[in-house]
Amino acid sequence: MAAPIVKVVSSEADVSNELCNLVISNANAAIKERGIFTLGVSGGSAAKFLCNGLPQASTDWSKWRVFFCDERLVPFADPECTYTYYKTNLISKVPVLEEHFFALNPALSVDEAAVDYEKKVRKIFPDGIPRFDVLSLGMGPDGHTCSLFPGHQLLKETERICAPISDSPKPPPQRVTLTFPVINNAACCVFASCGAGKADIVQETERICAPISDSPKPPPQRVTLTFPVINNAACCVFASCGAGKADIVQKVLEDKSDEPLPAARVRPSNGEVVWILDKPAAGKLQSSL
Numbered sequence: 001m002a003a004p005i006v007k008v009v010s011s012e013a014d015v016s017n018e019l020c021n022l023v024i025s026n027a028n029a030a031i032k033e034r035g036i037f038t039l040g041v042s043g044g045s046a047a048k049f050l051c052n053g054l055p056q057a058s059t060d061w062s063k064w065r066v067f068f069c070d071e072r073l074v075p076f077a078d079p080e081c082t083y084t085y086y087k088t089n090l091i092s093k094v095p096v097l098e099e100h101f102f103a104l105n106p107a108l109s110v111d112e113a114a115v116d117y118e119k120k121v122r123k124i125f126p127d128g129i130p131r132f133d134v135l136s137l138g139m140g141p142d143g144h145t146c147s148l149f150p151g152h153q154l155l156k157e158t159e160r161i162c163a164p165i166s167d168s169p170k171p172p173p174q175r176v177t178l179t180f181p182v183i184n185n186a187a188c189c190v191f192a193s194c195g196a197g198k199a200d201i202v203q204e205t206e207r208i209c210a211p212i213s214d215s216p217k218p219p220p221q222r223v224t225l226t227f228p229v230i231n232n233a234a235c236c237v238f239a240s241c242g243a244g245k246a247d248i249v250q251k252v253l254e255d256k257s258d259e260p261l262p263a264a265r266v267r268p269s270n271g272e273v274v275w276i277l278d279k280p281a282a283g284k285l286q287s288s289l
C-alpha cells in the first residue's frame, strides 16, 4: 500500500474545499471511465464539509451512487440520523435521485438493518468485495472511523461487508457500519480532520499532553497525557475492580497483538489514503505533497 498522502491546509474552510474537490474530480473521472461513481459518506464534520461544497459541483449526478460508511439506527426524524442530514443539506439541493442515496431502514432491528443494507450494497456491487471509488471517512478523537471503535470485535470482521453494532461508545449506540474488507478495497479513502483535539491522535507520537473535546466518556472536554509519556514511566499501575472489568482486563493482558487504532488500519491494498488536515489537527505533521 502506498504511503498516506497528507495535505495540511490553513483552515477548516480549506479542508472542506480540498475534500469536495477530491470527491468531484474522482467522481468525474469514474463517470468518464465506467459511467458510474460510487461514494461512501460519513457523519460528523465530513457531512458538513460535503454538504457545503458538493452543491456547487459540475458533475452528472445521475451517475452517483452514495452509501453510508456508517449510519445510526435511529428514526429519519431523529437529528442524529446522518441520512436526514444529507437529505436536508445536499440531496434537496442537487439533481440526484433520492433512491441513489442508500439509507438504512430504521424500522428494522440493528441485525436486520445490517443484512438489509448489505443487500442494497449488493445491488451496485453484486459480486466479490465492493470496491468504492471514494470513501469519505471521519476520525473520532479516540481514533475510531466509521463505527469501528478501538478494541471492538468488529475490527476483526473479515467476512461481512456491513455489520451491526449495538454498543457504540459514541451515542447513539445502535449503528450499521462498513467493515475493513470493504474499506481496504476502496480506490481512495479520504479523511478530513480539523481541530487541535485530533492532533494527538493524528500524530500520536510527539506530544506529551493533548486536549480532547468530545470524549465519548463524559465530560467531553479533557486534557490527557499521551503514550510517549505513559510508556516512558518507571512504573504504571492499574487498579480495577468488579466483574464488569474482567473481560477487558483479560483482553488487555492477553492480547499481545499490536492493535493499531481503527483509523490507522485504513490501508487499502490497491488504493490510496488521503489525510486532509487543518494546521491544528496536523500538529507538527507536514504535507507530504
Ligand SMILES: O=C(O)[C@H](O)[C@@H](O)[C@H](O)[C@H](O)COP(=O)(O)O
Residues within 6 Å of the ligand: 042, 043, 044, 045, 046, 070, 071, 072, 082, 137, 138, 139, 140, 141, 144, 145, 146, 147, 170, 193
Ligand atoms: O456517524 C458518525 O458518528 C461518524 O461517521 C463518525 O465515524 C465520525 O466520522 C467520527 O466520529 C468523526 O466525527 P467528527 O469529524 O465530527 O469528529
